[in-house]
Amino acid sequence: MSERIRADVTIVGGGIVGSAAALFLCRFGLSVVLLERGLCGAAASGVNYGGVRTQGRPVSQLPLALRARRIWERLPEFIGIDGEYLASGHLKLARSEADLHSLQAYRERVREHGLDLHLITGRAFREAYPWLGDRAIAGSFCAQDGHANPRLVSPAFARAAQAAGARVIERCEVTQLEHTGAGFVASDGRGLEVRSPWLLNCAGAWALDVARRFGDSAPMTSIHPGMAVTEPVPRFMDVNVGVEGGGIYGRQTERGNCVMGGSRGVGKGSFYAQPSTVAMEQLCRDMAQLFPPLANAHVIRFWSGVEGSLPDHQPVIGPSPGTPQLLHAFGFCGAGFQTGPAVGEALAELVHLGRSSAPLDAFSMDRFAPDIAQSTPAAAGSRPRPPHAPQARLTEERD
Ligand SMILES: Cc1cc2nc3c(=O)[nH]c(=O)nc-3n(C[C@H](O)[C@H](O)[C@H](O)COP(=O)(O)OP(=O)(O)OC[C@H]3O[C@@H](n4cnc5c(N)ncnc54)[C@H](O)[C@@H]3O)c2cc1C
Structure with a gap:
């Protein structure tokens, strides 16, 4: 026809x-x-991680990201479902004093562009996030960020x-x-x-x-972010978590599965990608260190996807x-x-x-x-x- x-x-x-x-x-x-x-x-x-964050964006992308936030906040009006969107907030972790300085500098830079970030350090940080491992020493919190089911x-x-x-x-x-x-x-x-x-x-x-x-x-190339998801575990991670400098990020769904991302996978032809075994082993180690409640959790799936990068x-x-x-x-x-x-x-x-x-x-x-x-x-x-x-x-x- x-x-x-x-x-x-x-x-x-x-x-x-x-x-x-x-x-x-x-x-x-x-x-x-x-x-x-x-x-x-x-x-x-x-197939993406489902991160819905404005924190960490370059200043040039903030108007677009903040505009997108207004759509995310009213998602059912646009697409008829909530898409499991959760305005959990996004916490970006510092693992060193240098990381903390970098988070402070970013907060100053983006304030005038309408991004409101809150730095949490010391005892307040430990009390707010008792489920984080010792390597995290502070965090920058963006209350309006969140995550969703892509x-x-x-x-x-x-x-x-x-x-x-x-x-x-x-x-x-x-x-x-x-x-x-x-x-x-x-x-x-x-x-x-x-x-x-x-x-x-x-x-x-x-x-x-x-x-x-x-x-x-x-000059676009393809990248293949590595992803993993655990079996459902009791809820503990009440924010979407990233790390200054990158390496690992994680979120927990309402039903308890923890979705983790980090490293890069390998392209399989033009259309598909799979995670690298070595990188996924490292991701699991980092996950257990950063999120101790996941130390004995089963990862039920690893995957990747194909994304354009400039x-x-x-x-x-x-x-x-x-x-x-x-x-x-x-x-x-x-x-x-x-x-x-x-x-x-x-x-x-x-x-x-x-x-x-x-x-x-x-x-x-x-x-x-x-x-x-x-x-x-x-x-x-x-x-x-x-x-x-x-x-x-x-x-x-x-x-
Ligand atoms: C593993 C992974 C994790 C990620 N995590 C996040 C995250 O947490 N947060 C975030 O903001 N972003 C994340 N991203 C990035 C985000 O997913 C992408 O930037 C976004 O989905 C791009 O959307 P798109 O519509 O441009 O592309 P796509 O979703 O790739 O859609 C392009 C479509 O074009 C179609 N197409 C191509 N050529 C043709 C043709 N000739 N004819 C007809 N159709 C064609 C393809 O089939 C495809 O469906 C992640 C990406 C990956 C891969």
Whole structure:
């Protein structure tokens, strides 16, 4: 069967970013087709650690992260479920005086940007977190951060977009993409063809395959964070925990499983990744040391995932340097679950309003292509609305 669809916007990639963009575009009244190679929310967006934290973000990402926080706090209004989102707070641990100084400096730096952090040291720290091992000497607490279940949240964004009017097509790999001069044409090589004036590249770690069709590129590589989860144990960890300098992070679900992350896994081809055995052994040792109640807990699963990363640890979000009405959003460097909903909202704003409420300049693709940037007048986040911005509703033609 062949099918031709016309829409205002085509989105490649049904992770949390593409699905959130679809949802917000529908809320603006635009017609959307979301094309996903596998199942929506099954790639990085569904296998991640589930950390929903603003603490530790670079200053440039705070407006987006704080905007995302407002969505997380009202999640059921957007996606119909709470996604096990828990505003538990996020505690970043210091294991040395140098770590503590670094946490203090960060707190000063982000205060004026609206991030309110509370340093806890000495006896107050021990009394507040008696379940932590001796290596932790202090912590920086962000009360509004938390964690959620990515397996529930990310597919729910796609379902919410569908309920809001988006045409969501799963098991549909976009293999052909072009701009005809009149607009974009995306097809799967099996008879499906989608035409639209706008194209959103939300293809995660595979986004360069899309970008390169239009002469765009960025130095993205794939990373594979290592993850583990224990059997359910009696509740003790009432906050989402990270460590200054990285290495290990942990959270406990309502039903008692402790989800741990740390180190990097190994890519298995382009689509899959598995944790490294040596790194997981180390993670288990670190886990028992940092969280003594887990010393005898069984780990019931190890896993990893595929995520795009860029050298400056900032994503690419915004217009293509060379192709009007093509927007990219990828390379979240292991931290795009929290910001994903706000990235989707920003993309929708760029399409509908011609600008995003959150500043996106730091994420411009131009930073990797200065020669292209010089010939491109508009900057991310402030691009004027094109004269032929879409108005038409979605129409379908079936052969
Ligand atoms: C193990 C792990 C732990 C992480 N932990 C956290 C965390 O605690 N907190 C946090 O904020 N972030 C975390 N992240 C990062 C976060 O998961 C990602 O940044 C975020 O999910 C990226 O969302 P996305 O929609 O851009 O990409 P993805 O979820 O990867 O979605 C991209 C989608 O595009 C589809 N696609 C690609 N090419 C095509 C094509 N040609 N045609 C059709 N579809 C296509 C793919 O199938 C995929 O479903 C973690 C990531 C991993 C892997």
